[in-house]
Amino acid sequence: xxxxxxxxxxxxxxxxxxxVGIQRAPQKTVIPSALIGKxxxxxxxxxxGTTEEFDSASLRGQWYLLNVWGTWCPECRNEHDMLLEIAxxxxxxxxxxxxxxxxxxxxxxxxxxxxxxxxxxxxxxxxVAIDWGVYGxxxxxxxxxxxxxxxxxxxxMTPEIWSRExxxxxxxxxxxxxxxxxxxxxxx
Amino acid sequence: xxxxxGHFTLILALLAxxxxxxxxxxxxxxxxxxxxxxxxxxxWVQFLVTTLSxxxxxxxxxxxxxxxxxxxxxxxxxLPLLYRVSAVWGAHEGSLLLWAWILVAWTxxxxxxxxxxxxxxxxxxxxxxxxxxxxxxxxxxxxxxPFLRLxxxxxxxxxxxxxxxxxxxxxHPPMLYAGYVGLAVAFAFACAAMIEGRLDQAWARWxxxxxxxxxxxxxxxxxxxxxxxYYELGWGGYWxxxxxxxxxxxxxLVGTALIHSLAVTEKRGLFKSWTLLLAIMAxxxxxxxxxxxxxxxxxxxxxxxxxxxxxxxxxxxxVIIIGGALTLYAWRxxxxxxxxxxxxxxxxxFLLFNxxxxxxxxxxxxxxxxxxxxxxxxxxxxLSVGRQYFDPVFLLPSLPLVALAAVGIHSGWKKGRLSDxxxxxxxxxxxxxxxxxxxxxGVWEGAKILTPIGFALGLWLMLSALIDPIDxxxxxxxxxxxxxxxxxxxxxxxxFVVSITAVESYTRERDLALAVGESGRVDEFEYRLEGxxxxxxxxxxxxxxxxxxxxxxxxxxxxxxxxxxxxxxxQMMTEAGIxxxxxxxxxxxxxxxxxxxxxxxxxxxxxxxxYVWFAAFLMALGGVIAATDRRYRSRPEPAA
Numbered sequence: 069x070x071x072x073x074x075x076x077x078x079x080x081x082x083x084x085x086x087x088v089g090i091q092r093a094p095q096k097t098v099i100p101s102a103l104i105g106k107x108x109x110x111x112x113x114x115x116x117g118t119t120e121e122f123d124s125a126s127l128r129g130q131w132y133l134l135n136v137w138g139t140w141c142p143e144c145r146n147e148h149d150m151l152l153e154i155a156x157x158x159x160x161x162x163x164x165x166x167x168x169x170x171x172x173x174x175x176x177x178x179x180x181x182x183x184x185x186x187x188x189x190x191x192x193x194x195x196v197a198i199d200w201g202v203y204g205x206x207x208x209x210x211x212x213x214x215x216x217x218x219x220x221x222x223x224x225m226t227p228e229i230w231s232r233e234x235x236x237x238x239x240x241x242x243x244x245x246x247x248x249x250x251x252x253x254x255x256x
Numbered sequence: 257x258x259x260x261x262g263h264f265t266l267i268l269a270l271l272a273x274x275x276x277x278x279x280x281x282x283x284x285x286x287x288x289x290x291x292x293x294x295x296x297x298x299x300w301v302q303f304l305v306t307t308l309s310x311x312x313x314x315x316x317x318x319x320x321x322x323x324x325x326x327x328x329x330x331x332x333x334x335l336p337l338l339y340r341v342s343a344v345w346g347a348h349e350g351s352l353l354l355w356a357w358i359l360v361a362w363t364x365x366x367x368x369x370x371x372x373x374x375x376x377x378x379x380x381x382x383x384x385x386x387x388x389x390x391x392x393x394x395x396x397x398x399x400x401x402p403f404l405r406l407x408x409x410x411x412x413x414x415x416x417x418x419x420x421x422x423x424x425x426x427x428h429p430p431m432l433y434a435g436y437v438g439l440a441v442a443f444a445f446a447c448a449a450m451i452e453g454r455l456d457q458a459w460a461r462w463x464x465x466x467x468x469x470x471x472x473x474x475x476x477x478x479x480x481x482x483x484x485x486y487y488e489l490g491w492g493g494y495w496x497x498x499x500x501x502x503x504x505x506x507x508x509l510v511g512t513a514l515i516h517s518l519a520v521t522e523k524r525g526l527f528k529s530w531t532l533l534l535a536i537m538a539x540x541x542x543x544x545x546x547x548x549x550x551x552x553x554x555x556x557x558x559x560x561x562x563x564x565x566x567x568x569x570x571x572x573x574x575v576i577i578i579g580g581a582l583t584l585y586a587w588r589x590x591x592x593x594x595x596x597x598x599x600x601x602x603x604x605x606f607l608l609f610n611x612x613x614x615x616x617x618x619x620x621x622x623x624x625x626x627x628x629x630x631x632x633x634x635x636x637x638x639l640s641v642g643r644q645y646f647d648p649v650f651l652l653p654s655l656p657l658v659a660l661a662a663v664g665i666h667s668g669w670k671k672g673r674l675s676d677x678x679x680x681x682x683x684x685x686x687x688x689x690x691x692x693x694x695x696x697x698g699v700w701e702g703a704k705i706l707t708p709i710g711f712a713l714g715l716w717l718m719l720s721a722l723i724d725p726i727d728x729x730x731x732x733x734x735x736x737x738x739x740x741x742x743x744x745x746x747x748x749x750x751x752f753v754v755s756i757t758a759v760e761s762y763t764r765e766r767d768l769a770l771a772v773g774e775s776g777r778v779d780e781f782e783y784r785l786e787g788x789x790x791x792x793x794x795x796x797x798x799x800x801x802x803x804x805x806x807x808x809x810x811x812x813x814x815x816x817x818x819x820x821x822x823x824x825x826x827q828m829m830t831e832a833g834i835x836x837x838x839x840x841x842x843x844x845x846x847x848x849x850x851x852x853x854x855x856x857x858x859x860x861x862x863x864x865x866x867y868v869w870f871a872a873f874l875m876a877l878g879g880v881i882a883a884t885d886r887r888y889r890s891r892p893e894p895a896a
Contacts, residue, residue, distance in 0.1 A: 070586065070590055072585060075533060075537075075582050076583055076586050079540075079579060079582050080579075083575055084633075085626065085629055085630050085633045086574075086629070087571060088633035089567075089629045090571065107407055129411065216325070
């Protein structure tokens with residue numbers, strides 16, 4: 069042993085700390101999806117219960133959520149209240165992708181449970197879901213104003229997931245750099 | 257097309273850097289002169305293609321090419337040209353490319369100015385620099401490529417973060433990177449010396465000017481960042497001990513130790529292994545700073561978009577570069593012996609203490625910066641370290657350092673020969689104490705405990721730094737750049753201490769709630785909100801206040817603080833109104849709308865604050881002057 073090994077030893081300890089640090093970095097929970105960081109697939113589908121077409125191009129320039137659901141999916145029932153809660157905040161539009169479902173049943177579901185979606189697109193044959201890489205409902209995608217998929221959550225939406233994974237990724241609408249709270253009242 | 261060109265040249269740059277490191281290291285090792293002589297052309301190629309690559313990104317920004325995702329995410333068609341260019345390094349990907357370009361620019365400078373060095377040694381230096389280039393270029397290319405296309409193209413970009421739309425911040429990153437990367441040159445010199453197992457005084461003479469210039473860049477970069485924080489963040493602070501600020505400050509402290517230690521190695525052939533270790537540490541801390549900013553392990557106002565994959569890449573890179581250098585050090589440093597001794601009051605021992613104190617200060621900052629991370633890694637919960645820790649812990653080694661400098665700059669090599677200067681030094685101390693009394697009792701009233709100590713030490717050092725140039729001038733002795741540079745840098749340090757002391761002791765600030773026509777009082781100062789109006793900038797609209805400031809009833813300033821609303825990012829920014837006067841700043845920032853026509857107004861008077869940055873500039877200037885001293889330029893042949 070010589071004393072000249074000491075710096076290398078200290079460095080080794082530091083590397084271990086940094087390694088653990090990376091493991092614990094808040095972003096570690098990203099579920100790998102081939103789509104994250106890629107442009108969201110474009111689609112054009114009938115609006116549920118109507119003959120109108122909804123074109124995803126109309127969403128360009130704004131952040132939005134795309135929630136994949138179906139009346140046949142029990143977990144979708146579980147997350148529905150949370151979705152209503154999110155819709156109430158009016159932070160960003162939520163698009164429903166009604167997947168391989170029956171129109172009448174879907175409309176009835178929204179009428180009885182409440183409708184959190186700004187638009188619900190009916191993907192009766194599931195072609196759009198294939199483009200989006202959906203492998204089981206519910207799934208929720210977060211798409212940014214450049215049309216890039218920022219995050220994808222598989223499974224029911226919960227308040228924790230919402231604030232940790234979605235809210236945290238949304239752009240801040242006001243800067244936090246406005247100084248300390250006001251200390252005193254009016255002068256003179 | 258332009259993005260593909262940038263992408264392609266980036267790949268070429270990586271290949272050129274690989275060639276550069278291979279030929280630079282393998283050439284001398286296998287004794288193949290043809291390989292060794294290939295290094296410089298490889299540097300040229302790498303420089304040219306990296307320049308093209310950076311140029312391509314700049315072009316994409318200037319032309320508002322929103323089919324490039326990075327451009328779309330960080331620029332906007334309404335953004336003024338200056339900021340469209342500086343937006344290139346406004347986020348992670350582009351700033352890495354800038355890093356890589358500055359590195360190859362330094363490398364080219366070394367390649368051009370190292371002709372007088374032994375060929376195998378110069379090749380090894382360039383080889384090590386090539387290896388660092390490989391790391392950064394690969395990092396850019398594989399995890400952070402700024403040239404990725406967005407299909408379909410965005411109609412307009414998301415705009416540069418309004419915080420970064422500022423002239424000082426356009427220049428701050430390039431300066432800072434020039435400093436960080438310049439320390440890579442010292443690192444490469446150290447590695448080359450360790451590979452050869454030989455380190456002599458000539459080595460220190462080659463390394464010194466590079467290190468000093470890098471240190472000067474780093475000083476200016478840090479000062480610009482601090483200046484920006486002062487007027488842009490809206491609360492008038494200039495240093496927050498934020499992890500990212502610390503990440504730039506630690507290499508500066510160790511770099512300062514290094515330039516002093518190199519002086520001993522050059523003049524006396526001592527401190528060899530210590531100098532090597534400092535050279536390794538200074539650059540390692542630069543890399544660590546990069547890691548902390550970009551991996552997301554520490555939360556900071558400066559954080560780039562954090563990404564664990566990037567963190568892993570940099571960590572692997574750290575292990576290879578720093579781990580490799582430290583292993584080399586453990587193996588080679590024992591071979592380097594210094595035989596000469598020195599007396600207690602000699603310059604050597606003053607510089608030894610200088611080094612100890614600087615490294616202790618750096619270690620204190622390091623511990624404070626890493627503590628939250630260590631605590632989290634050990635599962636002890638989150639920990640936040642702030643001023644309460646950093647201020648005292650940093651001052652403890654720094655104040656003795658200033659006193660040491662005031663005396664130490666007059667000490668002689670090898671033997672303690674202070675006697676001929678003792679009188680002048682004591683005179684300077686006396687004058688410093690008298691001036692302190694004038695400041696504390698006359699100019700500003702009242703004092704905190706550290707106020708007179710800070711003033712006296714700073715003034716003493718300022719006066720002491722002038723003794724040598726004045727003495728030489730009176731005795732008509734030669735005035736080398738080394739002498740002038742050293743005097744200016746230490747004068748700057750003294751001024752820095754004095755101005756920080758004044759700011760910390762005599763700043764008067766208060767938040768007032770004012771409606772139009774109302775005024776508020778802070779001691780002898782009165783602030784009257786004369787009016788509020790709306791103004792429009794190129795990519796924002798702003799509420800502009802008009803604030804008249806009176807001191808004892810006499811008007812001393814008319815300020816226009818703004819609260820800007822940037823359209824694209826929908827961010828509110830404060831633009832403080834600052835009236836710079838000789839000896840003080842009057843600072844007014846508009847805060848929140850309190851309702852009923854009232855606005856919170858932050859009013860401050862900060863004495864000497866501008867001298868803090870001016871002092872940092874003096875230190876950097878001193879460094880640059882000293883680094884251009886004649887003896888570094890002369891060729892080995894005395895004739896030239």
